Amino acid sequence: MASDQLNFQTKKIRITIDYSRCEPATKNTSNPTCGFACVKACRLYGRNILKIEGNKPVLAVTDPKEIERLDNECVSCEYQCWARGTNCIRIEIPLPGMEEYRREVLGA
Amino acid sequence: MARIYEYQGKEILKKLGVPVPSGGVASSADEARKIAQSMGKPVVIKAQVWATGRAKAGGIKFAATPDETGKVAKEMIGSAVKGLPVEKVLVEEQLGIDREFYVGVIVNNSYKVKGPVVIFSSMGGTGIEEIAAAHPEKVATFNVDYLQGVGPEQADQLLSKLSFDGGLSPQLRTELAGVICNLYKAFKEYDARAAEINPLVVTRDRRVYAADCRFTLDDNSVFRHPEFEIKVPRDMERPPTPLEEMAWMIEQDDYRGTGYFTQMLPKLEGRGWLGFHGIGGGGAMLGASAFVARGFKIANYADTSGDPTASKVYLVIKSIFSQPIDGYVLMGACLANQEQWHHAHAIVKALREEAKERPGFPVVILLAGNKEQEAHEIIREGLKDVPLVWELYGRDYIYDTNFIADRVEALVKAYQEKKYSSKKE
Numbered sequence: 101m102a103s104d105q106l107n108f109q110t111k112k113i114r115i116t117i118d119y120s121r122c123e124p125a126t127k128n129t130s131n132p133t134c135g136f137a138c139v140k141a142c143r144l145y146g147r148n149i150l151k152i153e154g155n156k157p158v159l160a161v162t163d164p165k166e167i168e169r170l171d172n173e174c175v176s177c178e179y180q181c182w183a184r185g186t187n188c189i190r191i192e193i194p195l196p197g198m199e200e201y202r203r204e205v206l207g208a
Numbered sequence: 209m210a211r212i213y214e215y216q217g218k219e220i221l222k223k224l225g226v227p228v229p230s231g232g233v234a235s236s237a238d239e240a241r242k243i244a245q246s247m248g249k250p251v252v253i254k255a256q257v258w259a260t261g262r263a264k265a266g267g268i269k270f271a272a273t274p275d276e277t278g279k280v281a282k283e284m285i286g287s288a289v290k291g292l293p294v295e296k297v298l299v300e301e302q303l304g305i306d307r308e309f310y311v312g313v314i315v316n317n318s319y320k321v322k323g324p325v326v327i328f329s330s331m332g333g334t335g336i337e338e339i340a341a342a343h344p345e346k347v348a349t350f351n352v353d354y355l356q357g358v359g360p361e362q363a364d365q366l367l368s369k370l371s372f373d374g375g376l377s378p379q380l381r382t383e384l385a386g387v388i389c390n391l392y393k394a395f396k397e398y399d400a401r402a403a404e405i406n407p408l409v410v411t412r413d414r415r416v417y418a419a420d421c422r423f424t425l426d427d428n429s430v431f432r433h434p435e436f437e438i439k440v441p442r443d444m445e446r447p448p449t450p451l452e453e454m455a456w457m458i459e460q461d462d463y464r465g466t467g468y469f470t471q472m473l474p475k476l477e478g479r480g481w482l483g484f485h486g487i488g489g490g491g492a493m494l495g496a497s498a499f500v501a502r503g504f505k506i507a508n509y510a511d512t513s514g515d516p517t518a519s520k521v522y523l524v525i526k527s528i529f530s531q532p533i534d535g536y537v538l539m540g541a542c543l544a545n546q547e548q549w550h551h552a553h554a555i556v557k558a559l560r561e562e563a564k565e566r567p568g569f570p571v572v573i574l575l576a577g578n579k580e581q582e583a584h585e586i587i588r589e590g591l592k593d594v595p596l597v598w599e600l601y602g603r604d605y606i607y608d609t610n611f612i613a614d615r616v617e618a619l620v621k622a623y624q625e626k627k628y629s630s631k632k633e
Contacts, residue, residue: 111462112462112517112519112520113519145547145549145550145553172464172517172518172550173464173517173518173519173520174517174518174550174553175518175519175522175553175554175557176518176549176553178557179553179556179557179586179590183589183590191557193519193522193523195454195455195457195458195523195526195527196454196457197450197454198454198526198527198530201450201451201454201530202530205451205530205531205532206530206532206565
């Protein structure tokens with residue numbers, strides 16, 4: 101369900117946070133086991149694109165152009181959620197044609 | 209420096225008033241035959257590849273009739289000249305050559321010059337370096353004042369410095385000066401790094417022609433010349449591979465650090481290819497040398513320096529793994545200012561994905577520099593449960609390229625033994 105997701109695009113990547121699997125969002129807790137690792141990661145490695153609001157990670161910057169300008173595509177939120185949370189963040193970094201190429205060359 | 213083909217260079221020259229032989233470019237034998245037919249005279253068929261010495265390599269042939277032209281073109285198109293695939297041929301009138309010269313405009317990067325230099329040689333046909341070494345009196349140069357440009361006066365002064373076997377008539381002198389001026393115009397108008405005519409010929413009936421030419425354009429100006437359809441604006445001896453074209457998209461229009469990727473050969477055959485990933489030039493190059501010395505074949509050269517985003521690093525790693533390689537090595541041996549934790553996040557994301565397809569695959573990571581400790585913690589944690597055989601080294605090993613090469617050798621050999629022996633079974 102769209103409302104159960106936060107989905108946004110930066111310059112080259114697409115980030116999806118699945119709230120239906122996000123511990124603080126599902127439990128509506130301000131003290132989740134993950135410690136809001138994604139938001140902390142965004143502060144340490146990124147550009148403060150994420151913030152905590154209503155006990156879940158949301159966009160601190162909403163203008164798409166500003167997100168594109170600011171975000172440094174550190175991909176740390178995905179990693180930290182995997183390492184400390186419930187693995188509910190997916191980051192897609194597409195390169196057009198690569199999948200087809202790999203199928204052809206590597207058979208993968 | 210992005211190269212263009214001879215036929216494209218000749219189109220530029222023709223546009224700017226430098227005489228070129230009549231003819232046309234063909235992508236098929238039939239097209240070549242038709243061009244020869246329209247000219248109604250003997251022709252020369254020239255493979256359009258970025259290589260010198262094409263004649264000796266079978267890339268330049270002559271034909272007396274249109275049918276013969278078609279036959280030669282059929283043999284040439286689809287073949288390889290000096291390992292480069294021939295997709296097009298240039299069909300031109302044959303010239304009765306009486307004299308050969310060389311004229312070129314290059315950028316001299318020397319701090320004393322830092323600008324264009326016009327070179328003229330009263331001998332042509334072979335490499336200008338060889339001519340200058342054997343006959344220095346036949347070569348003269350002129351440093352161009354960029355604001356002033358090159359006019360008939362400067363061109364004449366340049367020609368005055370030279371000795372010409374057989375002399376130089378006033379008419380020929382004027383024509384050669386015209387060629388010099390127009391070549392410089394072409395150089396400037398097309399943002400070239402080098403524009404050369406070799407040989408510039410005088411025919412037996414006293415006509416001057418650019419018989420062959422070579423243009424390289426400034427990488428950063430390629431966007432101003434879409435007519436050349438340059439897919440990857442880099443100094444390459446061959447057209448880009450499909451993977452290089454894809455990897456170029458990592459850098460295209462994204463100026464956030466370097467995400468460079470190039471393949472060493474258009475096609476990787478056999479075993480023992482190593483996926484190579486460097487950070488910064490020097491240490492990475494030394495690493496590559498150490499691996500080659502141990503018999504590895506480097507599949508690619510990749511560089512992620514200058515503070516690239518993790519997304520860029522990720523795509524470079526994915527490009528490296530898009531090759532049939534038997535190992536991956538990262539030589540991040542620079543104590544760079546870039547925060548290496550971005551590399552760590554990219555490495556973990558890419559390798560976790562790749563591990564699913566290649567259990568037991570050997571990976572050696574040397575990652576040193578700013579935020580090294582944090583980067584190592586991320587990698588150790590992120591790769592702790594992946595089915596790769598991986599080793600991680602830091603600043604203690606940046607001067608120990610041989611040790612890194614030892615580890616790569618050990619891991620890759622073990623992987624190959626397993627991989628290829630299990631295939632036999």
